[in-house]
Amino acid sequence: MILKQLRVAFHDLGVRTNAFFFREEIPYGMAMMRICLTICALMMMVPRWFWARELYTRDGAWAPLADLYGYQDFLPVLGPTVAIALYSAMILFLFSACIGWQTRISLCGATVLFAYFCLLDSLGTNNKYTVITTHGLLLLSLSAAGSVWSVDAWLAGRWQVSGVRVFPEMSWPRAAVWPQRLVMLLIGIVYFGAAITKMHTPAYFSGDQMIYWMLTNVNSEKPLGEWLTEYPTLVIISAYIAIVWEVLFLFLCWKGWGRVLMLGIGVAFHTGTFLLLGLTMFPLVAFSMYLAFLSEEDVQWFAAGWRRWKQTSFIKSIPSLQLPAMKITPWGAPSRRQVLASAGMFGMLLVAAMCVGVEGERRLDVYGMNGPDGPLPLRELSEEETHKFFAQERALRESDKFFSFEIGKYIVGGRLFGRQNEFRHGDRMQCEVSLNPPHEDMWIDCVLQDDKERTITRVGQVCVRENLRCFYNFVLGEELVPGEYRMALFSRGQEVLHRTFRVIGKTPENSSASTAAPPLAN
Amino acid sequence: MKRYLSSFFICFYLGVLSFGVICHTLSTGIAQHPGMYFIVWDMFCGWDSYMNHVHVIGEGESGKFYELTPAPWGEIHPYGSAGRQHYDSHLAHAHRLAMNSLKHTSHEPMLKFYVVEELWSKKFDFPDYLWKRKYEVPREPLSYFNTRLVFDGEGVLVQKNTSWFDNQVSRTIHTPRVMADLRSNRPPIIMQSPSLPRETASPGLTVSGN
Numbered sequence: 001m002i003l004k005q006l007r008v009a010f011h012d013l014g015v016r017t018n019a020f021f022f023r024e025e026i027p028y029g030m031a032m033m034r035i036c037l038t039i040c041a042l043m044m045m046v047p048r049w050f051w052a053r054e055l056y057t058r059d060g061a062w063a064p065l066a067d068l069y070g071y072q073d074f075l076p077v078l079g080p081t082v083a084i085a086l087y088s089a090m091i092l093f094l095f096s097a098c099i100g101w102q103t104r105i106s107l108c109g110a111t112v113l114f115a116y117f118c119l120l121d122s123l124g125t126n127n128k129y130t131v132i133t134t135h136g137l138l139l140l141s142l143s144a145a146g147s148v149w150s151v152d153a154w155l156a157g158r159w160q161v162s163g164v165r166v167f168p169e170m171s172w173p174r175a176a177v178w179p180q181r182l183v184m185l186l187i188g189i190v191y192f193g194a195a196i197t198k199m200h201t202p203a204y205f206s207g208d209q210m211i212y213w214m215l216t217n218v219n220s221e222k223p224l225g226e227w228l229t230e231y232p233t234l235v236i237i238s239a240y241i242a243i244v245w246e247v248l249f250l251f252l253c254w255k256g257w258g259r260v261l262m263l264g265i266g267v268a269f270h271t272g273t274f275l276l277l278g279l280t281m282f283p284l285v286a287f288s289m290y291l292a293f294l295s296e297e298d299v300q301w302f303a304a305g306w307r308r309w310k311q312t313s314f315i316k317s318i319p320s321l322q323l324p325a326m327k328i329t330p331w332g333a334p335s336r337r338q339v340l341a342s343a344g345m346f347g348m349l350l351v352a353a354m355c356v357g358v359e360g361e362r363r364l365d366v367y368g369m370n371g372p373d374g375p376l377p378l379r380e381l382s383e384e385e386t387h388k389f390f391a392q393e394r395a396l397r398e399s400d401k402f403f404s405f406e407i408g409k410y411i412v413g414g415r416l417f418g419r420q421n422e423f424r425h426g427d428r429m430q431c432e433v434s435l436n437p438p439h440e441d442m443w444i445d446c447v448l449q450d451d452k453e454r455t456i457t458r459v460g461q462v463c464v465r466e467n468l469r470c471f472y473n474f475v476l477g478e479e480l481v482p483g484e485y486r487m488a489l490f491s492r493g494q495e496v497l498h499r500t501f502r503v504i505g506k507t508p509e510n511s512s513a514s515t516a517a518p519p520l521a522n
Numbered sequence: 523m524k525r526y527l528s529s530f531f532i533c534f535y536l537g538v539l540s541f542g543v544i545c546h547t548l549s550t551g552i553a554q555h556p557g558m559y560f561i562v563w564d565m566f567c568g569w570d571s572y573m574n575h576v577h578v579i580g581e582g583e584s585g586k587f588y589e590l591t592p593a594p595w596g597e598i599h600p601y602g603s604a605g606r607q608h609y610d611s612h613l614a615h616a617h618r619l620a621m622n623s624l625k626h627t628s629h630e631p632m633l634k635f636y637v638v639e640e641l642w643s644k645k646f647d648f649p650d651y652l653w654k655r656k657y658e659v660p661r662e663p664l665s666y667f668n669t670r671l672v673f674d675g676e677g678v679l680v681q682k683n684t685s686w687f688d689n690q691v692s693r694t695i696h697t698p699r700v701m702a703d704l705r706s707n708r709p710p711i712i713m714q715s716p717s718l719p720r721e722t723a724s725p726g727l728t729v730s731g732n
Binding site for chain 2: 021022048051054060061062063065066067069071074119122123124125131134135142176178185186189190192193194196198200201204209212213215216217218219220221226227230278366367368369374375376377378379380381385386388389390393394396397399400403404406436437438439440441465497498499500
């Protein structure tokens with residue numbers, strides 16, 4: 001009985017797995033991903049063409065990733081002519097894949113060459129979004145992405161462009177969805193792996209790593225990154241949301257509200273990485289890959305909605321904006337001559353692109369070797385610069401061990417929440433000292449001073465090397481005369497940071513600033 | 523047949539991705555092969571509190587010093603405003619950057635070239651409005667310099683030093699017992715990183731510890 005049930009369950013699982021991977025659909029999602037991902041790849045690689053000689057050839061400073069793994073000469077480094085010819089070919093492959101001409105050949109060629117050139121430059125080209133792009137190009141080359149919205153489809157007589165219409169009534173060819181499923185699984189596994197990385201990084205959950213990343217200038221400009229470092233509690237909350245989302249994505253992204261929620265958070269997440277961390281290409285690659293989640297039903301639903309909106313919107317009343325209907329007059333299957341002509345033209349264009357690329361790059365003279373005075377001279381360093389670079393190693397300045405010193409009233413998630421510089425009698429002031437790693441075990445004094453920097457009270461504690469933060473708290477009793485005060489940090493006898501604040505309240509009777517009793521401190 | 527090939531590829535692809543996730547989770551084998559970079563998703567593996575820039579400087583026979591990076595024909599900015607050489611955190615490719623500059627410029631014969639790291643606390647990168655809000659002291663940025671690698675004029679490595687950051691970490695070990703043990707035993711040997719080209723390692727390689 002149990003065996004029979006198991007047999008039925010396995011059979012059912014097999015049927016569902018088969019349907020999951022081999023159901024046939026019109027590959028709208030893969031076609032859109034093909035268009036967008038290749039545009040992203042072009043945005044990465046076209047600017048680097050101008051430096052291709054220096055980045056990827058034997059006449060430059062190639063920096064193979066394999067060297068970091070101990071594999072010398074893992075990939076052949078080509079001479080400048082061949083390398084630049086191949087690089088130019090890669091640009092053409094990406095462009096032709098984008099428009100869907102000779103799509104499979106273009107995608108295969110783009111995948112191989114894209115991966116090769118990225119692996120040759122670990123300093124300025126290769127990173128995780130190029131890896132994800134490589135995976136995307138590989139899966140596109142195995143899919144039927146070129147059969148929809150492509151030059152190939154037009155040449156095959158499936159799409160006559162006499163007008164402009166995005167969603168023809170006749171059906172596009174169908175294909176098994178397994179490449180699309182693999183893209184979706186890849187995205188989920190990438191996020192899952194990223195979550196594992198965060199679990200391995202304890203400082204991620206305290207917000208420290210995120211804050212230091214938001215201060216890092218290795219990516220592009222960060223519109224909001226530095227600003228958010230002022231709100232570490234928000235950083236911590238978003239850190240937890242991000243990791244929960246990354247773990248759940250693989251399991252909830254398949255249908256219904258789970259799919260909407262996971263993709264919606266993903267869009268917000270990647271938008272956040274642009275605003276806060278200065279990542280530009282990574283979000284674009286991610287959004288391109290998200291297009292694989294579009295099913296045939298989604299596209300048809302959108303098309304129907306678009307048609308309904310056109311009928312009821314203001315567009316209907318503007319004749320000049322009316323889009324002419326496309327006539328579907330299938331030409332029938334292309335003849336062998338047409339196929340060969342298309343392939344021949346593609347081949348000729350490829351050769352032309354390689355020749356133009358090589359000649360154009362040669363004329364670019366990136367090194368300036370052919371200038372009027374010959375090769376460029378090296379810049380000589382001034383005496384001051386030389387002394388700066390080769391000065392004897394100096395000890396770490398005491399103030400550099402401290403990242404920040406903040407005062408407020410509340411601690412949330414192990415961080416000060418809500419900075420303030422005005423307190424009332426009876427308030428408990430929390431002082432948060434943040435330290436830069438690495439630091440030794442330190443004795444840090446927190447000193448309450450009046451407006452004339454006279455010490456009212458001093459409290460100290462050890463901050464061990466593993467801690468990046470220590471807290472002091474003071475109860476501001478009524479003995480303190482309302483007015484300006486100072487909280488100063490001292491390390492090894494020197495003041496490193498201070499914060500000024502104001503105490504608001506009634507002046508104690510028969511007291512002066514100089515005779516005010518010290519506040520209670522921890 | 524097509525179905526069998528597709529099924530094989532699906533199993534293979536998912537198997538490889540799963541292998542990457544397992545290796546990454548158990549922190550094992552993630553650096554065993556360059557292919558692991560394609561299946562281990564360790565984005566955001568940690569960021570330091572100090573910003574690190576790399577400078578490659580050549581010393582001519584006349585005793586003058588020259589800037590080898592950025593090269594005189596221009597600096598490549600692959601992502602933001604930082605030059606390409608600053609992304610060489612392992613210093614595995616600095617010698618190639620230097621040799622490329624020397625190959626394509628006019629200069630006197632070079633005796634040595636040095637790879638110097640410059641570090642500064644990231645807090646000095648706050649924009650002005652945030653600095654004023656966070657700190658009530660004037661901004662006084664200070665860079666720390668440390669010579670990491672020394673090559674001869676032919677590009678052969680002759681000296682390798684520990685990083686400034688590692689030196690600071692070792693300075694946190696201040697307990698008298700540990701320091702006494704350190705002094706009484708053999709000094710730490712710095713193993714040459716496999717990422718440096720073996721053919722540039724000189725028999726006269728000297729190392730200095732912290």
